Amino acid sequence: MDDNFASFLMDFGPAIETRHVPTSSIERYRGKLPDQLLAYWENYGWCGYANGMFWTVNPQDYEPVLDAWIGDTEFMEHDAYHIIARSAFGDLYFWGEKTGNSLRIFAPGSFCTSRKSILIADKMNFGMQVFFGSRYVEDNDFEDMFAPALKKLGRLKHDEMYGFVPALALGSAGTLENLQKVKAVEHLVILSQLEPLEVITSPPP
Template sequence: MDEDFTGFLNDFGPAFDKRYVPPSSIERYRGKLPDQLLSYWAEHGWCGYANGLFWTVDPQEYDPVLEAWIGDTPFMEQDAYHLIARSAFGELYFWGEKTGDSLGIFAPGSYCIPRKSRFVGEKMDFGMRLFFGALSRKANDFAGMFTPALAKLGRLKHDEMYGFVPALALGGTSTLANLQKVKAVEHLVLLAQLAPLDVITSPPP
C-alpha cells in the first residue's frame, strides 16, 4: 500500500460498513477513473471512515446527485465527472476524467470552488494518491459538529448523512438541534433543487 493511503488510514481509520466492489463496477470505470482508485476499491471496498465522517462511494449510485448538481452546468461541457467520495454533511468530491481533482461542492451551502489540478494525464494515479493523502478530518467536519452529531444521532450507515432540517436554503439554521439522519442520495438531490449552485472563483493573483 502506498504511503499516502496509509497516512489516510492512520488518520481516518478503521474502515467500517464496507461494501464489496464487484469486478463489473471496477471495469465500468476502467479508463474513466485512475487505476489507483480502482485498486483502492478492490482492496478496501466502498466504506465509511472516521466513524462515518468520510465515505468512499459507488459513483453510479450517486449519478442522480451528479446530474442534479452539475448536469446543466458548464462543468459537464468541460469534462466528464464522477462523484467518488462525500462527507457526513454533504461535502461532495467529484473527479474529472481529464481534470482530476478539480471540483468539490458543499451541498448544504449550495456552493463550489473549482480548482485546477496539476496531476492530470499520466500523473492521474499520483493525483489520486495525493487526494487521499491530503484529506483532513477538520475539512470534512462542518463547524466541528460531527462528534456531537454522532453522540446525539448515532453512527451513519453507508446510505445516510447528517442533514439540516429544514435545509439552510429554506431558512434553516446550522445547529445541532436541526440535524437529522437522512438518506444521502435523496437529500443531496433535494438540496440541488432548492438553490442555484454558487460558483466561487478565486480572486486573480
C-alpha cells in the same frame, strides 16, 4: 500500500460499513477513473472512515446527485465527472476524467470550489494518491458538529448523512437541534433544487 493512503488510514482510522466492490463496477470505470482508485476499491471496498465522517462511494449510485448539481452546467461541457467520495454533511468530491481532482461541492451551502489540478494525464494515479493523502478529518466536519451528532443521532449507514431539516437554504439555523439522519442521495438531490450553485474558483496547489 502507498505512503499517501497509509497516511490517510492513519488519520481517518479503521473503515466502517465496508462494501465489497464487484468486478463489474471495477470494469465499468476502467479508463474513466484512475487505476489507483480502482485498486483502492479492490483492496478496501466502498466504506466510511473517521467513524462515518468521510465516505468512499459507488459513483453509479451518485449519478442522480451529479446530474442534479452539475448536469446543466458548463462543467459537463468540459469534462465527464464522477462522484468518488462524500462527507457526513454533504461535501461532494468530484473527479474529472480529464481534469482529475478539480471540483468539490458543499451541498448544504450550495457552493462549489473549482480548481485546476496539475496532476492530470499520465499523473492521474499519483493525483489520486495525493487526493487521499491530503484529506484532513476536520475539513469534513461542519462547525465541529460531527461528534455531538454522532452521539445524539447514532452512526450513519453507508446510504445516510446528517442533514439540516429544514435545509439551510430554507432558513434553518445550522445547529445540532436541526440535524437529522437522512437518506444521502435523496437529500442531496433535494438540496440541489433549493438554491443556485455558487462557483468559487481557487488556484492550483
